[in-house]
Amino acid sequence: MKALYFYGRFLPSFTGIGYVARGLPLRAVKADFSGQTWVVTGASGGIGRAIALGAAARGAKVLAVARRAEALADLAREGGAGIIPVQRDLSLVADNLLLAQEASRVDVLVNNVGMLETRHHATAEGVGRMYATNLLAPFALTERLIADGKLDGGAIVNVASGGLYNAPLNLPGLDAPAKSFNGFVAYATHKRAQIVLSDTWTGAAPGLVAYTMHPGWVRTEGVRSALPWMDRRIGPLLRTTAQGGDTVLWLAAQRPTPEPGALWFDRKARTAHAYARTRDALATPDEVIARLENDLAKVVS
Ligand SMILES: NC(=O)c1ccc[n+]([C@@H]2O[C@H](COP(=O)([O-])OP(=O)(O)OC[C@H]3O[C@@H](n4cnc5c(N)ncnc54)[C@H](OP(=O)(O)O)[C@@H]3O)[C@@H](O)[C@H]2O)c1
Numbered sequence: 001m002k003a004l005y006f007y008g009r010f011l012p013s014f015t016g017i018g019y020v021a022r023g024l025p026l027r028a029v030k031a032d033f034s035g036q037t038w039v040v041t042g043a044s045g046g047i048g049r050a051i052a053l054g055a056a057a058r059g060a061k062v063l064a065v066a067r068r069a070e071a072l073a074d075l076a077r078e079g080g081a082g083i084i085p086v087q088r089d090l091s092l093v094a095d096n097l098l099l100a101q102e103a104s105r106v107d108v109l110v111n112n113v114g115m116l117e118t119r120h121h122a123t124a125e126g127v128g129r130m131y132a133t134n135l136l137a138p139f140a141l142t143e144r145l146i147a148d149g150k151l152d153g154g155a156i157v158n159v160a161s162g163g164l165y166n167a168p169l170n171l172p173g174l175d176a177p178a179k180s181f182n183g184f185v186a187y188a189t190h191k192r193a194q195i196v197l198s199d200t201w202t203g204a205a206p207g208l209v210a211y212t213m214h215p216g217w218v219r220t221e222g223v224r225s226a227l228p229w230m231d232r233r234i235g236p237l238l239r240t241t242a243q244g245g246d247t248v249l250w251l252a253a254q255r256p257t258p259e260p261g262a263l264w265f266d267r268k269a270r271t272a273h274a275y276a277r278t279r280d281a282l283a284t285p286d287e288v289i290a291r292l293e294n295d296l297a298k299v300v301s
């Protein structure tokens with residue numbers, strides 16, 4: 001019942017209907033990213049692919065990161081010389097640290113990779129796969145880039161989800177063990193924690209700005225596999241991948257002043273609380289960061 005209410009409430013706004021109603025199809029993102037280097041994670045498909053193509057079409061050099069070599073080659077064929085395919089398993093901290101080491105200066109980092117799975121899986125590094133992919137490994141990547149001075153003057157865009165409306169900031173949902181694992185709680189917890197990360201990273205290096213955005217509901221392979229009913233029932237209403245990535249390109253082009261606690265959606269900073277119950281945080285931002293640092297130290301030790 002709660003789920004029905006959630007999806008009913010946000011359907012007009014989060015689908016393509018909202019994108020059209022806000023007049024965004026008539027306001028293409030005008031930007032020249034020539035001379036910029038972007039890193040887009042999860043770029044071989046879905047929203048990440050559209051972001052990579054959109055940035056490359058506007059002149060950026062894009063390190064497009066994902067696992068499937070063939071899908072990356074296909075992206076490079078479509079996107080041209082601006083697309084540099086990088087094959088990595090982003091659920092592994094080691095692969096993210098290697099990526100950070102290999103990258104030179106990064107003007108825009110798009111932490112797009114993300115997943116929702118209903119059963120618990122662990123990575124070879126002993127971390128819950130969802131936690132690793134959604135939060136811990138991107139945390140490792142971003143922190144290392146910042147520490148190495150590679151994001152000075154840059155922008156970070158964290159791709160979250162309206163699903164974060166379903167959980168307050170909390171620690172137990174981050175990496176729950178298999179016996180108490182609930183993929184939807186984990187997803188909401190990870191996506192809410194991304195707001196803490198953006199707030200932490202803004203100003204963490206000279207001129208660095210960070211944003212958390214959500215793409216709306218987009219017709220992708222991720223939705224088809226995690227929420228098949230959504231694809232079946234309202235597939236034609238879902239956003240295109242370009243519509244889902246629109247606000248990422250807009251943020252990178254405009255670089256508005258970051259607003260602490262905000263969730264950017266359709267080119268505006270919006271509240272991150274649709275329900276009063278999530279305003280009562282069960283953990284502080286400092287506790288979330290400390291937990292990430294602690295878990296990261298365990299993996300790299
Ligand atoms: N679609 C929506 O309606 C929606 C709504 C809200 C939020 N979001 C968020 O938007 C982001 C993108 O979603 P999407 O629907 O476009 O996802 P998707 O269709 O599942 O695509 C995911 C991309 O990430 C890559 N990927 C997945 N696991 C990876 C790993 N371990 N290492 C490297 N690459 C990996 C995949 O490529 P490979 O298989 O080649 O690795 C693919 O390119 C996610 O953060 C998601 O939570 C999506």
